[in-house]
Structures are given as structure tokens and as C-alpha cells.
Amino acid sequence: MxxxxxxxxxxxxxxxxxxxxxxxxxxxxxxxxxQGGLFDCSLRLSSKGPGAGWALGVARYSGDNLEWFRAFSVALRPKVIFPRSISRAGVQRDPDPIESVLLYDDQRILTMELSDGRSWEMAMSVASLTGLLSWLESAPPGARYR
Incomplete structure (x- = not known):
């Protein structure tokens, strides 16, 4: 050769x-x-400082769970799972100037609170936020929204 x-x-x-x-x-x-409805959703994995800890990702609805996956990962399993039965929408806010550099454009931040005391901050578009709030409130008959 x-x-x-x-x-x-x-x-x-x-x-x-x-x-x-x-x-x-x-x-x-x-x-x-x-596998289900997928949308862009960033998740704050750590809150050590202002604007720190955000990871780009996607979330999908899978039955009675909201599953979050990192965008740049080889894993096929979700990093975080939010069961609808123990999840509650908390405070909404706009990203601060530091966060707006790290996140996608025109996103709102929602605090997702779980009944076991954990809470997560999620950033998503307004349309995805509306869909998530509708999904949380539309539990099947007999299920209790917390």
C-alpha cells in the first residue's frame, strides 16, 4: 500500500x-x-450557584410518568422520572440573565415538586409548559392530583 x-x-x-x-x-x-410525546426540556441538576447545574435534555410522556433524558448521552434509560401521582407544579418564572445564556430561547422555568420532598427546576417552551400542566391536571378517574 x-x-x-x-x-x-x-x-x-x-x-x-x-x-x-x-x-x-x-x-x-x-x-x-x-415511545411517547417528546419535547425539549432542560433540567437543573445542581443549584450550587446562580445559573449553574443546567443540563440540556428532552422529556417524554410515558403512561403516568414524565421521563427526562439528557440530550447528549448514550443512555436509553431516563435520568429522572416524575410519576404523575406524586408530582405537583410549583412556581413558574422567567430565566435570569445568566440562565438565559445556558437555556434555549423563550423558555420558562417551572419548579416540579414531588410529594417525597424533592424538587426540580425544569425549563421548557411555553407550549410545552402548557402541555405539561394539562397532563398533570388530567389524571385518570380515581387518581388524585396532589
Missing amino acids: DWFGLAETVALIVVVALLLPVLYLGGRRRWLSR
């Missing part, structure tokens, strides 16, 4: 190595969207 053939092989390996993660993330998002 001459020098030119070796350079072509190395270039092909580099292109494939760069394309595989992009194709996997696209396929993962498509697979997640087939």
Missing part, C-alpha cells in the same frame, strides 16, 4: 469516527420520540 492509499484509509476512519456519534444521537432521539 502506498502513501496515498494509507492517507485515504486514515481519512475514511476519521470520517466514520466523527459520524457515528452524530448518527447514534439522531437515532436515539428518533427512538425516544416513537
Whole structure:
């Protein structure tokens, strides 16, 4: 094999190595969207400082659960699950200037409170927020909204 053939092989390996993660993330998002209603939703995983701890992700409705997945992850399981029976919508607010740089444009922040005492901040579009609030309030007959 001459020098030119070796350079072509190395270039092909580099292109494939760069394309595989992009194709996997696209396929993962498509697979997640087939399992239920999917929307962009950032989650605050840590509140150590102002604007800190936000992770971009997607959330989907799966039966009586809201499942949150990191956007750039290889995991096929959700990072956080919010069961409808123990979840409650808390305070809504606009992102502060530091947070608005980290989040998508035109998002609102909602505090999701669980009956076990935990709370999470979620950032999503106004349309997704309306859908989430409707989903929380529309529990099936016999289920109790907290």
C-alpha cells in the first residue's frame, strides 16, 4: 500500500469516527420520540450557584410518568422520572440573565415538586409548559392530583 492509499484509509476512519456519534444521537432521539410525546426540556441538576447545574435534555410522556433524558448521552434509560401521582407544579418564572445564556430561547422555568420532598427546576417552551400542566391536571378517574 502506498502513501496515498494509507492517507485515504486514515481519512475514511476519521470520517466514520466523527459520524457515528452524530448518527447514534439522531437515532436515539428518533427512538425516544416513537415511545411517547417528546419535547425539549432542560433540567437543573445542581443549584450550587446562580445559573449553574443546567443540563440540556428532552422529556417524554410515558403512561403516568414524565421521563427526562439528557440530550447528549448514550443512555436509553431516563435520568429522572416524575410519576404523575406524586408530582405537583410549583412556581413558574422567567430565566435570569445568566440562565438565559445556558437555556434555549423563550423558555420558562417551572419548579416540579414531588410529594417525597424533592424538587426540580425544569425549563421548557411555553407550549410545552402548557402541555405539561394539562397532563398533570388530567389524571385518570380515581387518581388524585396532589
